Amino acid sequence: MTLAYNAILPEIVIFGGAVLVLLVDLFRRVAQSEARNSTVLSYLSLAVVAVSAILTFTAAADGRTVMFQTSAVADTLTAAIRLVVLVTTALVLLIGSRYVPSFTHQTGEYYTLLLICAGAMMTMAMAADLMMLFLALETFSLSLILLAGMFRENPHSTEASMKYFLLSAFASAFFVYGAALVYGATGTIALASLASSAALPSPLLFVGVALLLVGFGFKLSVAPFHMWTPDVYQGAPTTVTAFMSVGTKTAMLGALIRLFILALPETWANSTSILMILAVLTMTVGNLTALSQTSLKRMLGYSSIAHAGYLLAGLVPGTENAIDGALFYLFTYAFMNVGAFIIIIAIEQPIETDIERSQLRGAGQKAPWLAGFMALFLFSLSGIPPLAGFFGKFLLFRAIIEGGFLWLAIAMVLNSAISAYYYLRVIVAMYFRSGAKPLPVTQGTRGLYLGMVAAGVMVLVIGFFPSFWLQLLTR
Amino acid sequence: MFDLLTLVTFLPLLGVLALFAVRSEMFRKVGALAVSLMTFVVSLFLLVNWNPMEPGGFAREVQFNWFPEIGLSFHLGVDGISLWLVLLTTFMMPIAVAFSNLYVKDRIGQHLILLLLLETALIGVFLALDLVLFFVFFEFTLIPMYFLIGQWGSENREYAAIKFVMYTLLGSAFMLVAVVSVYALTGTFSIMEITRVLPATAGIGFQTLGFLAFVLAFAVKIPLFPFHTWLPDAHVQAPTAGSIMLASLLLKMGAYGIFRLAIPFFPAAAAELLVYVILLALAGIVYGGLVALQQKDVKSLVAYSSVAHMGFIVLGLFVFNTQGVSGAILQMINHGLSTGALFLMVGFLYERRHTRRFADFGGLWKSIPVYCAFFLIIAMSSAGLPGLNGFVGEFSILMGAYAVNPGYALVASVGVVLAAWYLLTAYRKLAQGEIVHQENRADVLSDLNSQELSMLVPVVVMCFALGLFPNLLLDKIVPAVELWLPGR
Numbered sequence: 034m035t036l037a038y039n040a041i042l043p044e045i046v047i048f049g050g051a052v053l054v055l056l057v058d059l060f061r062r063v064a065q066s067e068a069r070n071s072t073v074l075s076y077l078s079l080a081v082v083a084v085s086a087i088l089t090f091t092a093a094a095d096g097r098t099v100m101f102q103t104s105a106v107a108d109t110l111t112a113a114i115r116l117v118v119l120v121t122t123a124l125v126l127l128i129g130s131r132y133v134p135s136f137t138h139q140t141g142e143y144y145t146l147l148l149i150c151a152g153a154m155m156t157m158a159m160a161a162d163l164m165m166l167f168l169a170l171e172t173f174s175l176s177l178i179l180l181a182g183m184f185r186e187n188p189h190s191t192e193a194s195m196k197y198f199l200l201s202a203f204a205s206a207f208f209v210y211g212a213a214l215v216y217g218a219t220g221t222i223a224l225a226s227l228a229s230s231a232a233l234p235s236p237l238l239f240v241g242v243a244l245l246l247v248g249f250g251f252k253l254s255v256a257p258f259h260m261w262t263p264d265v266y267q268g269a270p271t272t273v274t275a276f277m278s279v280g281t282k283t284a285m286l287g288a289l290i291r292l293f294i295l296a297l298p299e300t301w302a303n304s305t306s307i308l309m310i311l312a313v314l315t316m317t318v319g320n321l322t323a324l325s326q327t328s329l330k331r332m333l334g335y336s337s338i339a340h341a342g343y344l345l346a347g348l349v350p351g352t353e354n355a356i357d358g359a360l361f362y363l364f365t366y367a368f369m370n371v372g373a374f375i376i377i378i379a380i381e382q383p384i385e386t387d388i389e390r391s392q393l394r395g396a397g398q399k400a401p402w403l404a405g406f407m408a409l410f411l412f413s414l415s416g417i418p419p420l421a422g423f424f425g426k427f428l429l430f431r432a433i434i435e436g437g438f439l440w441l442a443i444a445m446v447l448n449s450a451i452s453a454y455y456y457l458r459v460i461v462a463m464y465f466r467s468g469a470k471p472l473p474v475t476q477g478t479r480g481l482y483l484g485m486v487a488a489g490v491m492v493l494v495i496g497f498f499p500s501f502w503l504q505l506l507t508r
Numbered sequence: 509m510f511d512l513l514t515l516v517t518f519l520p521l522l523g524v525l526a527l528f529a530v531r532s533e534m535f536r537k538v539g540a541l542a543v544s545l546m547t548f549v550v551s552l553f554l555l556v557n558w559n560p561m562e563p564g565g566f567a568r569e570v571q572f573n574w575f576p577e578i579g580l581s582f583h584l585g586v587d588g589i590s591l592w593l594v595l596l597t598t599f600m601m602p603i604a605v606a607f608s609n610l611y612v613k614d615r616i617g618q619h620l621i622l623l624l625l626l627e628t629a630l631i632g633v634f635l636a637l638d639l640v641l642f643f644v645f646f647e648f649t650l651i652p653m654y655f656l657i658g659q660w661g662s663e664n665r666e667y668a669a670i671k672f673v674m675y676t677l678l679g680s681a682f683m684l685v686a687v688v689s690v691y692a693l694t695g696t697f698s699i700m701e702i703t704r705v706l707p708a709t710a711g712i713g714f715q716t717l718g719f720l721a722f723v724l725a726f727a728v729k730i731p732l733f734p735f736h737t738w739l740p741d742a743h744v745q746a747p748t749a750g751s752i753m754l755a756s757l758l759l760k761m762g763a764y765g766i767f768r769l770a771i772p773f774f775p776a777a778a779a780e781l782l783v784y785v786i787l788l789a790l791a792g793i794v795y796g797g798l799v800a801l802q803q804k805d806v807k808s809l810v811a812y813s814s815v816a817h818m819g820f821i822v823l824g825l826f827v828f829n830t831q832g833v834s835g836a837i838l839q840m841i842n843h844g845l846s847t848g849a850l851f852l853m854v855g856f857l858y859e860r861r862h863t864r865r866f867a868d869f870g871g872l873w874k875s876i877p878v879y880c881a882f883f884l885i886i887a888m889s890s891a892g893l894p895g896l897n898g899f900v901g902e903f904s905i906l907m908g909a910y911a912v913n914p915g916y917a918l919v920a921s922v923g924v925v926l927a928a929w930y931l932l933t934a935y936r937k938l939a940q941g942e943i944v945h946q947e948n949r950a951d952v953l954s955d956l957n958s959q960e961l962s963m964l965v966p967v968v969v970m971c972f973a974l975g976l977f978p979n980l981l982l983d984k985i986v987p988a989v990e991l992w993l994p995g996r
Contacts, residue, residue: 357577397659398615417651418644424575427640427688431578434688442688446681453677457654457670465658465666499575 040098040107042088043115044159047152050081051145058141067134074144075130075480081148082123089115093508099161103223106161110295113360113506114158114287118280121367122151125276127484128375136184136270143183147276150176154280158287163212163222166288170208170252173284174201177277181269189387193268200261204251211244224296242300245292252285255345256315259338263322266334267387274330275374278337279367286344286359294351301351308349309441316342316448323455329377329388332455333370336414339452340366346445347429350436357507358428364506365413365421365495372410372488376403379481390459394468404463406489411460413492415453421495428503511570512553513584513635516594519547520601520627527621537609540620544605547627548598554591558984564700565991567591569637579697583638588988589767589837592981593634593760596844599970600756601627603963604749607852610959611859612660612747619660619749622652626753633761639687639697642769643680649758650676653750660747668738668745675738679728686721689714690773703772712776719777722770723785729762730818732785733792743811748855751807755814756848760840763821767837771825772992782826789826790919792819797926801933806857806864809934810850813890816923817843823920824905832908834989838981839901842974846890846898849967853883856960857938860953866934871943875950880939882956882964887931889971892924897974 038045054074061070092098093112100106125147133143153173160166178201182194216222218238219230247258254262266274293301301308319339326332347358377388380396380403396404413422426449433442495502523543527536560567569585586594605623612619629652632645650673658669691697693714694705710718728735743751771778796816803809821843824836856879858864873880889896892903902924910917943949956964974981 412651418647423644423647428578430684431688431691434685435692439685439689442685443682446684447678450674450677450681454670454674457673460654461658461666461670464655465669500573500577503575503577 037095037098037100037107039088039095040092040100041105041159043085043092043119044152044155046081046085046088047148047155050078050085051148051152053081054078054148055141055145058144067138067140068131071134071140072130074140075126075133078144078148079123079126082119082126082151086116086119086123089119101165103225104162104165105156105159107159109508110287110290110356110360111155111158112508113364114283115155116506117283117360117363117367118151118154120364121276121279121283121371122147124367124371124375124484124488125272127487128275128378128481129272130480131478132270132272132378132381132481136187136190139183143180146176146180149173150180150276151280154284157284158291160288161224161291163215163224166292167205167209167212169284170288171205173281174205174252177201177273177281180273181265181277183273184270187268189268190270191268193265196261196268197265200251204248204258207244207251208248211241211246211248214238214241214244217241224292227296228298238300242293242297242304246304249285249289250311252281253289253341253345254315254338255311255341256318256338259315259318259341262338263326263331263334266337267328267330271330271374271378271381274334275371275378278333278374279363279370282337282341282344282366283363286348286363290348290356290359294348294356298351305349305351305438308345309438312342312346312349313441313444314342315339315345316445320448320452320455323452326455327390329390329393329459330374332390332459333373333377336452336455337370339448340370340414342448343426343429343445346441347432349438349441350432352432352436354428354435355432357503358425358430358432360506361428361499361503362425364502365425365492368488368491368495369410369413369420369422372485372492373407373414375481375485375488376407376410379403379485390462392468393459393462394466395463396468397464398467403485406485407463408460409489409492411456413496415456416449417453419496421492421499424496424499511568512550513568513570513586516547516551516554516598517584517628517631517635519543519550520624520631523547524621524624524628527617527624533616536617536620540605540624541602541609543624544598544602544627548595548602551594551598551631554586554594560587560984560987563991565988566637571637574641578640579691579695580640581638581698582641583698584632584635584641585637586635588984588986589764590634591984592837592841593764594631596760596841597627597630597634597757599966600752600844600848603848603852603967604752606959606963607752607855608747608749611855612749614660619656619747622655623749623753626652626656630753630757630761634764637699639690639699639702639769641697642699642765643684643687646761646765647677647680649761653754653758656750656753657742657746660750661745663745664741665745668741671738672742675728675735679735680725682721683725686718690718699768706773707775710774712780715774715777716780719770719774719781722773723766726762726765726770727788729765730759730822731762731815732788732822733795733815733819734788736792736796736815739815740808740811743814743851744805744808748851748858751851751855752848755810755851756844759814759818760844763818763825763836763840766822767825767833767992778826782828786823786826786916789819789822790916792816793823793920793923794926797923797930800930801926803930804865804867806854806866806934806938807851809930810847810854813850813927813930814843814847816927817847817890820902820905820920820923823909823916824901827905827908827912827916828993829908829911830986830989830993831904831911833993834982834985835901835904835906835908837985837989838974838978839898839905841981842889842897842901845967845970845974846886849886849964849971850890852963852967853879853886856956861947866937868945869938869948870941870945871939872948872953873939874943875948875953876955878955878961880935882968883938884935885968886971887935889975891928891931895972895975897971897978899975900978
């Protein structure tokens with residue numbers, strides 16, 4: 034059997050690019066200043082991401098390919114997850130060129146780890162057996178742990194890294210034990226043959242699946258496994274927070290869809306009541322806690338928990354519409370959420386990695402463009418039409434109601450309405466209050482503004498032409 | 509794509525883009541006024557070749573795909589009802605823009621951009637024939653209104669702005685569930701399709717829940733007693749142009765939604781529950797009138813009078829006969845004109861004296877007689893004096909209500925008396941008596957200037973025109989209502 038290189042070229046390019054970045058950094062670092070080095074590396078990484086994106090499209094044109102016996106598969110789901118991860122990575126690279134040297138001297142390592150992490154996240158969506166899944170999961174978790182702790186002078190960053198390490202270790206332990214039990218019950222690790230082997234329900238399989246779900250729950254910050262999220266989001270360098278908030282969700286949901294909904298549809302259908310409870314709990318805890326936050330990064334951390342809840346709720350019906358909806362939602366979420374973090378980066382001070390809501394007072398007058406884009410991203414996050422976030426929610430919503438989960442739908446719209454309150458409070462601070470101090474716009478670079486405008490334009494364009502993007506993602 | 513309906517809807521949005529392009533405040537002011545006037549003129553062309561077609565009675569329609577994967581199409585249409593609401597919108601907008609041009613000093617460019625955005629959203633709501641499109645425009649009105657209240661409002665504006673948005677969002681949350689459930693049942697978002705299919709397919713349980721979900725969203729908007737508590741806050745805190753928009757147009761979205769969606773989709777439930785809605789409407793009429801009597805602030809008096817007047821409109825919609833329903837539609841236009849003009853008058857006064865408390869006025873007749881004359885005319889039009897616009901609508905609603913249940917008409921006529929009472933009281937407190945405060949003397953206080961008159965006179969002319977020749981509107985309203993009525 035020949036290996037279909039075409040189908041895995043996007044990942045090969047990303048991992049190869051990571052090595053390339055490391056080498057370039059090694060030979061350039063002596064001669065160049067830190068900032069210059071960071072700019073060069075970020076452009077190099079961007080080029081790698083762009084090539085990978087093109088290859089994603091050519092690979093997708095080949096249709097469904099199974100590789101390495103049955104351990105990897107490239108299909109439309111893989112392509113969609115790859116695309117969302119690549120878009121997120123590109124945005125994060127674009128905004129980081131000036132920001133990265135402000136918190137670390139190891140710019141080369143930063144870009145390398147970021148690319149490795151992206152590559153592993155893409156692999157998650159390709160993994161078609163439990164072993165491959167575990168390898169990809171570990172690779173991107175370890176990269177994220179290192180990335181979260183790169184701001185060494187800031188104790189919060191170290192704490193974030195440590196916390197993420199411990200919780201990831203827990204999650205991995207649950208995951209690997211669950212995988213072992215599933216193997217014990219079915220005698221296979223290939224997802225394709227799980228379904229037929231799992232026809233006979235056994236307690237061993239049940240426990241295995243439950244443990245796997247707990248592992249996923251930790252990584253997706255599903256309540257009650259969400260405790261680490263706000264601390265890690267707040268402590269990590271903001272580009273890393275932006276990257277992990279979207280990237281982790283994308284990779285984990287891709288794997289969740291492949292492992293549960295596609296490979297074990299009956300198990301998924303039998304556990305809808307548990308999943309519903311988890312989803313409603315997650316969004317409610319996320320939103321209610323976000324209401325009382327004053328730190329913007331913490332608020333977005335809790336809001337990201339809430340969005341994980343929406344995504345999980347949207348997947349409960351397990352239908353094709355549900356999967357399409359979740360993929361579309363992730364795509365829109367990449368732009369609006371990274372977008373919101375871009376604004377935070379723009380006004381962050383070099384020493385702190387945190388912004389209080391009150392620091393944004395009067396931004397509407399002092400930095401009208403920043404404030405305008407922030408308002409756009411926040412409106413989209415709260416799902417006000419006709420922005421991208423509205424259609425994301427609408428698709429999830431349609432899947433939920435078509436599946437007949439009326440109460441879940443009601444819980445979701447109410448949550449969505451509540452969430453508007455804390456997003457609006459940021460807008461209140463920016464527009465309805467005047468601040469005494471001038472807004473410290475320190476990190477503004479061309480790349481950052483380019484990223485902000487690109488994300489903002491996409492939030493509008495997806496809203497006005499949703500059909501094109503849905504087809505692009507799900508075909 | 510370039511037909512009249514799309515043009516009317518998106519002309520203000522094009523204006524917004526143009527306003528972004530220019531920097532000079534002068535150009536922005538002139539530009540916004542020009543765009544809003546142009547939209548009005550273009551919207552008048554809707555009357556040309558008026559030829560409503562069966563079924564549905566739409567004179568013009570336009571439809572193209574927007575998001576076919578979810579069945580969402582960009583579908584607009586105009587019939588004898590939406591026509592007048594669109595014209596009301598395009599008529600009131602230049603007046604609001606002119607007021608802001610004259611008096612808003614702070615960030616006027618942004619202010620005008622928000623007003624024009626609001627205009628596009630409002631016209632979209634009134635023309636939408638696709639349920640999701642309706643929802644998109646309906647929710648989008650929140651953004652400009654939120655900023656208008658929050659940035660240019662009075663002391664308590666933050667609270668009022670957030671309260672306004674949260675009430676509406678929570679109200680429409682259930683509507684969104686109902687919208688998608690309706691789609692799951694009928695497989696379409698086309699409003700006319702749903703009207704045709706849904707009543708026959710949906711069981712009474714589904715209908716009841718759907719009706720309640722829609723009515724809750726619209727009851728908050730109208731506002732129907734007891735969902736009205738956001739309204740006085742929003743009105744009192746909003747800038748004058750915002751109040752005009754809110755009273756004249758935004759409240760109408762709720763009544764229009766009930767007329768266009770809630771009742772036709774769920775007729776069985778509407779028939780079942782109409783008594784409760786009517787009782788709430790009557791409660792609103794009496795409550796709004798009584799509370800308006802107690803107000804010490806001119807603007808909150810007008811705000812509570814809106815609660816009472818909107819109660820009339822809901823009452824008319826739910827009596828299900830030609831007189832009642834066409835009266836309600838007519839009254840939507842009348843209330844838009846009269847209350848818009850009342851807020852305009854309050855705005856003129858506030859810009860001169862920076863207070864709205866009755867206690868600070870008195871004897872204005874001696875110092876600013878022209879102002880007082882206009883105030884009296886508009887107050888009378890709002891109170892329903894024969895010969896002015898308010899009378900025809902109110903009378904028609906009362907007739908319709910009487911035909912169903914004389915008790916309804918009796919309670920509602922208490923509201924008519926109350927309206928005359930609080931409006932005349934307002935006039936007495938402002939205009940009559942002796943001048944107590946030095947600031948109100950003729951040599952300090954200036955009367956209406958030509959710019960202000962140019963805003964007021966068109967409204968007053970319309971008040972007389974509709975009062976004397978209501979058939980101008982009714983000729984198109986009644987056939988549309990008669991198409992709407994069967995099966996109720």
